[in-house]
Amino acid sequence: MSRKDRKELKKGKGQKREKTVSTPMQLRRLMEKELEPKRYQHTLGVAYTAAALAMRYNADMDKALIAGLLHDCAKNLSVEKQFRICGRHSIAVSAAEQKNPALLHAKVGSFLAWHRYGIEDREILDAISWHTTGRPEMRLLDKILYVADYIEPARNQAPNLPQTRKLAFEDLDECLFLILRDTLAYLSASKTEIDPMTQQTYDYYRAEREKGGRQ
Numbered sequence: 001m002s003r004k005d006r007k008e009l010k011k012g013k014g015q016k017r018e019k020t021v022s023t024p025m026q027l028r029r030l031m032e033k034e035l036e037p038k039r040y041q042h043t044l045g046v047a048y049t050a051a052a053l054a055m056r057y058n059a060d061m062d063k064a065l066i067a068g069l070l071h072d073c074a075k076n077l078s079v080e081k082q083f084r085i086c087g088r089h090s091i092a093v094s095a096a097e098q099k100n101p102a103l104l105h106a107k108v109g110s111f112l113a114w115h116r117y118g119i120e121d122r123e124i125l126d127a128i129s130w131h132t133t134g135r136p137e138m139r140l141l142d143k144i145l146y147v148a149d150y151i152e153p154a155r156n157q158a159p160n161l162p163q164t165r166k167l168a169f170e171d172l173d174e175c176l177f178l179i180l181r182d183t184l185a186y187l188s189a190s191k192t193e194i195d196p197m198t199q200q201t202y203d204y205y206r207a208e209r210e211k212g213g214r215q
């Protein structure tokens, strides 16, 4: 959602925000009520992994916790409901999201973080928006959430998880690059619709890595 959209929503048009809640503890309680148990476990894993990465890389720990707690807050909504929210609040749906609605929960989650959970912080809202695809020139918090979502303790499917987890605390950018590479390989092998942004993010970080002398 653009800044202009957000301003218009704030001005009214019968779209008042539902409530203002912003501390990690309050959000944790709300997520426990609202998410399915498995998703809640994943959410806690992402939140605390993100907090640990924030400690390691001198990022704001509370922002990392909040981004982790809310990153999948739209995932318990049906796809129909997510499309309805997009329609009602003028949130643009890309062609890739039309084809693979599982991608949609990131931007709907970012909207709900603002609208329902009272989060104003741009860095948190952006980190949630981009947590499935990444984006070129990611902020530190974007990277932390993206990596935490992949390596949190309950994850067990991805290849090379032990090495990836170790690398996350040694070299965040290299870890991010390897996750993007493995994710693209997985998506093309499983013939899942690839969001062009995932490819763009990978291409950007591959070029950055080559500039840094890595092959």
Ligand SMILES: [Fe+2]
Residues within 6 Å of the ligand: 071, 072, 105, 131, 132
């Ligand atoms: Fe997600």
Ligand SMILES: [Fe+2]
Residues within 6 Å of the ligand: 042, 046, 071, 072, 149
């Ligand atoms: Fe997630």
